[in-house]
Amino acid sequence: MPGNGKALAAYGRAAHSGLMTSTVVPDVTAAAERIRPYVRHTPVLRAEVDGRPLVLKLEHLQRTGSFKLRGALNALLAGERPEQVVTASGGNHGIGVATAAAILGLPATVFVPDGVPASKARRIEAAGARLVRAGTRYSDAAAAAREDAQAPGTRYVEAYNDPVVVAGQGTVAAEIVADAPEVDAIAVAVGGGGLAAGVALGSGGRLTVAVEPERCSCLHQALAAGHPVEAEVDSVAASALGATRVGEVPFEVLSGPGVRSLVVGEAEILAARDRLWDEFRLAVEPAAAVPFAAWLAGAVPGEAPCVLLCGANADWTP
Structure with a gap:
């Protein structure tokens, strides 16, 4: 695409x-x-x-x-295989990315706002991703995730854009x-x-x-x-x-x-x-x-x- x-x-x-x-x-x-x-x-x-x-x-x-699993998998499968995956999410996208990364055997880090529902945070961690809380809004979490994603070999997976x-x-x-x-x-x-x-x-x-x-x-x-x-x-x-x-x-x-x-x-x-x-x-x-x-x-x-x-x-x- x-x-x-x-x-x-x-x-x-x-x-x-x-x-x-x-x-x-x-x-x-x-x-x-x-x-x-x-x-x-x-x-x-x-x-x-x-x-x-x-x-x-x-x-x-x-x-x-x-x-959300659909877009996350397509993003990770469409290009060159990364060494690790980073994203920001209010919950569902993070679960999708964490699961996609686990399916493909990749380590994943998901940044979320402080107010993320406990059920969604739990599912992100259960899928094997590292959960990081950053700020009160999705935009705060996204800014922190983008900074973290500067490391070589890291793929930042957009939620929608x-x-x-x-x-x-x-x-x-x-x-x-x-x-x-x-x-x-x-x-x-x-x-x-x-x-x-x-x-x-x-x-x-x-x-x-x-x-x-x-x-x-x-x-x-x-x-x-x-x-x-x-x-x-x-x-x-x-x-x-x-x-x-x-x-x-x-x-x-x-x-x-x-x-x-x-x-x-x-x-x-x-x-x-x-x-x-x-x-x-x-x-x-x-x-x-x-x-x-x-x-x-x-x-x-x-x-x-x-x-x-x-x-x-x-x-x-x-």
């Missing part, structure tokens, strides 16, 4: 104009082949809720409890298209934008519905401003969606015409999370319920929409 935002921007424009088959799809396809031995092809669930058809992509059943990571995340959309070709829109939660951008590039031109919490909406605010901007992070879903600024690489893709940006409230998120448990016995973290909240509110268009449930890394009981 191209190594800069301008190239990916061109791919994003091609995707939204219907000219993507010769450029973008092979990259997502290559990522899928690369990571296939190590990830689960997660199932889809067709259902009817409130009299409306719905497809749920159960990516929270991925082996790390979220989609890297075309190779975006391509890896796009493999989840490719699975949706393969397993539920009738889907005409995919609703997905947005943090830094890597997953949503991957969905846009890997979904064969289907509408991407990018959904964020009202108080954690860096993409929505960037689209309004016309460029990435700093945004507040104050949401029950912040540990997974807590980027203060959408990545420039994802923004280039998500600012195209094939994307619709929505926001939902905190009460809607928690109600959607509880509904997923009550209706289907699906236990997900709040971030995964964000697109379902938008669907329940009737805001997701399409005759056969899919809601992507992105993660389940939370200690939660109904």
